[in-house]
Amino acid sequence: xxxxxGSPPAGQTILIVEDDRLFxxxxxxxxxxxxxxxxxxxxxEEALGQVAHRHVDLLVxxxxxxxxxxxxxxxxxRERGQFVPVVLLSGYLNSRAHREATETGIDVVLNKPADLVxxxxxxxxxxxxxxxxxxLHMSQS
Numbered sequence: 001x002x003x004x005x006g007s008p009p010a011g012q013t014i015l016i017v018e019d020d021r022l023f024x025x026x027x028x029x030x031x032x033x034x035x036x037x038x039x040x041x042x043x044x045e046e047a048l049g050q051v052a053h054r055h056v057d058l059l060v061x062x063x064x065x066x067x068x069x070x071x072x073x074x075x076x077x078r079e080r081g082q083f084v085p086v087v088l089l090s091g092y093l094n095s096r097a098h099r100e101a102t103e104t105g106i107d108v109v110l111n112k113p114a115d116l117v118x119x120x121x122x123x124x125x126x127x128x129x130x131x132x133x134x135x136l137h138m139s140q141s
Contacts (some may be wrong), residue, residue, distance in 0.1 A: 006023040013037040036139035044073040063090035
C-alpha cells in the first residue's frame with residue numbers, strides 16, 4: 001500500500017472513539033505524530049458530546065462500544081447534520097456488521113488489530129474524498 005506524502009492540511013481534526021484505553025492512546029499518538037490534531041472518546045456518548053462543541057474532519061471508531069456501536073454513533077451524528085468520513089475498526093466483523101456499515105455509508109472498514117500503515121492510508125483516502133469503492137477492498141485483505 002502506498003503511503004501518502006506530505007503533511008495534513010492545517011486544522012485537520014480526527015476524532016478517535018475506542019473503549020480500549022491503550023489502543024485508543026496508540027491511535028492518538030500515531031495520528032498526532034503524522035501531524036493531525038486528535039481528540040478522543042471512550043464511548044459513543046462521550047464522542048457525541050465532543051462533536052456537539054467541536055468540528056471534526058474524520059471519525060475513526062471501533063464497532064463495539066459501551067452502550068452502543070460505532071455504526072449507531074455514525075447514525076446519531078448524521079441525524080444531527082454532522083456528515084464526516086468514517087473509518088470503522090472492528091475485531092468482530094461479520095457479514096451483518098459489514099452490511100450495516102455499507103448501508104450507513106461508512107467509508108472504510110478495517111479489521112482489528114489494524115495495521116498502522118493501512119490505517120494511515122485509509123485516513124488519507126477519506127480526507128481526500130475518495131469513496132467506499134476504492135477503500136472497501138482494504139478490509140478484505
